[in-house]
Amino acid sequence: MFPLLGQLLKQMLSRPFTNLFPAKYAPKSINKYLQGVQEGKVKINPPVEVPDDFRGKITYDREKCIGCKMCIKVCPAKAIEFKEEEKKIRIYIGRCIFCSQCNDVCPVDALHMSKEFLLASDNKLDENFIVE
Ligand code: SF4
């Protein structure tokens, strides 16, 4: 009983673990909020630091790519397609499950998992979600 009360008091007096991201309080209008951010009038609370091995949006170095299709073979989400005419790939981030298998298998180190995680959109074919 006493340890529980102690823990309760400790929790009540400590700061919350949640990160107030991107805003301290929900804005009345998200459009006005985003406009304020763009104009530099509103400051976004920074997100928490992510670890070095974080698996965020994939980056693709098309110059390094030799078109071996290994990434396509291992991708469990069928998020990568082969562009036959160029012998290069196109990645649909909207399908990606961030497993990093393509990154691990690529023989020429052309794929990397970045730290970018701000990927919310109502359009899965947004140009930000197509990597090629
Ligand atoms: S990280 Fe996984 S799901 Fe995403 S493209 Fe690579 S293999 Fe496919």
Ligand code: SF4
């Ligand atoms: S595994 Fe690497 S080299 Fe092979 S097609 Fe994919 S990105 Fe290109």
